[in-house]
Amino acid sequence: QKEVEQDPGPLSVPEGAIVSLNCTYSNSAFQYFMWYRQYSRKGPELLMYTYSSGNKEDGRFTAQVDKSSKYISLFIRDSQPSDSATYLCAMSAGGNNRLAFGKGNQVVVIP
């Protein structure tokens, strides 16, 4: 079993729809959970950062972490064409431990 599982998609949605992305993981030591957005030929940029279980909201973005189920989600409300990108989940156990990444979800928002 891979450390982090993320269905690579791709996912196409109409503008204004809610985008729902998720990852599952197997390592119970993971404490820090992140979602990155990556545009083509660019480095990943941090979207959301969550420590332990719970929800976090930032504008149109909501991140959820359920450590009991080893499941994290990212929701994008009122999706825009500019949200079209690849979304990567990542997690770590903390300290200087390396990040474990999902494969990435390619999202296309159709005007």
Next chain:
Amino acid sequence: GAVVSQHPSRVICKSGTSVKIECRSLDFQATTMFWYRQFPKQSLMLMATSNEGSKATYEQGVEKDKFLINHASLTLSTLTVTSAHPEDSSFYICSAKPPNTEAFFGQGTRLTVV
């Protein structure tokens, strides 16, 4: 958030030559930096962990002598691709991670070996 600067953003080199890529943390000190490689439509593949003042830790299957990593200061790590071949053409990304916070990524370097 913190800023990680990676240079160059794009480089084309001839087969057999060496290429150096720099990664700088601009507003924080990073005792650890990470180097990734990314193929088209694939996720990031960790190549090595760069530790300031000591040898880098390479992932299984990554050639140490081909991908030389130097982390000479708390704000700079370099990756040198030696004797580059066309199959080394890829997107290379560095990241730096202050302890117990999120990781920040450089802009990436697209290497093309001709």
